[in-house]
Amino acid sequence: MSDHLPPSHKPVKAPKIGVLLLNLGTPDGTDYWNVRRYLKEFLSDPRVIETPKWLWWPLLNLVILSVRPQKSGHAYAQIWDKEKNESPLRVITRNQTENLAQRLSGDGNVIVDFAMRYGNPSTKSVLEKLQAAGCQKILLVPLYPQYSATTTATANDKAFEALGQMRWQPAVRTAPAYFDDPKYVETLGNSIRDGVAKLDFEPDLVITSYHGMPVEYLQRGDPYHCQCYKTTRLVREYLGWDKSKLMVTFQSRFGPTKWLEPYTDVTLGELPGKGIKKVAILAPAFSADCIETLEEIAMGGKDTFMEAGGEQFAYIPCLNDSPGGMDMIEAMVRRELSGWLD
Ligand SMILES: C=CC1=C(C)c2cc3[nH]c(cc4nc(cc5[nH]c(cc1n2)c(C)c5CCC(=O)O)C(CCC(=O)O)=C4C)c(C)c3C=C
């Protein structure tokens, strides 16, 4: 009888599985307003800045956002991918996405995409796109090897904020940090060994420079600091190197508070005076090269080191969409999809 028929509803797509790679974000352009918009969203995140809002709001809006966008915009302009008119972080994240999609294409019903925590493509827009395409199961993959509330947790928060507005919410999994995953350690170790072998000099020291954070965040329980040290220890053990050959430093200090030490810039300025004149440096906290690696370390870090009397300086790129890096991401994603993939 017609009164027992269900009311009309939206057409239902064949069920699919979504894999969503999440990264931090980047401005859409290097001009003042694009950088300002991005920094405002980023620096208004209470997971990133824990200063009470009543104190932080005037400081951010009246001081920081009137000067920082110009300074950062100039830095972004130096590393901008002019051909694609895009920031390297987004170019590389898209390449990783396309590469992974290719690798999972034989698995039939998987859609791979990427989204940013700040800026575009927004996490909400991509999750809605995946849901509209029929994804009833979604794996969120924050592309941060070491967990931090300031990166991993806020990326997941943003996804759950969007999921919270969905009537038909997909089943969701989040991939864990992979700082001690043997495949990550091996891949990073191989990239250091190969990166050093390609140089026309033998470095006295290799520096693993991690993005820093206020010491207070560590004291309040963020495990990031320990995970950084563990990554470097495991890589050193994998390479069979002496402790004196591989060092940990922390970069990208922001604001007047005490951040994790030793600071990368201070260390680079001091090493030549201690007789260490040839260094190679890499940034294992980043899954893709970006302003913090290309401008701050490969350019700024080199200047600091050479001006202090250094003789040779080399930057070893992030894993990006290298074959080894993609093998590692694919293995991690397949593991986290277990039970979902046929
Ligand atoms: C203000 C505090 C910040 C904390 C804490 C922080 C942690 C953190 N960040 C990354 C990865 C990236 N950060 C990037 C840029 C960036 N980071 C901060 C500040 C903090 N980061 C700022 C203000 C900026 C913007 C650039 C600038 O104005 O200097 C990026 C690169 C983005 C790009 O577009 O290229 C990444 C990636 C990690 C891993 C981390 C963990 C502790």
Ligand SMILES: [Fe+2]
């Ligand atoms: Fe950062």
Ligand SMILES: [Fe+2]
């Ligand atoms: Fe620690």
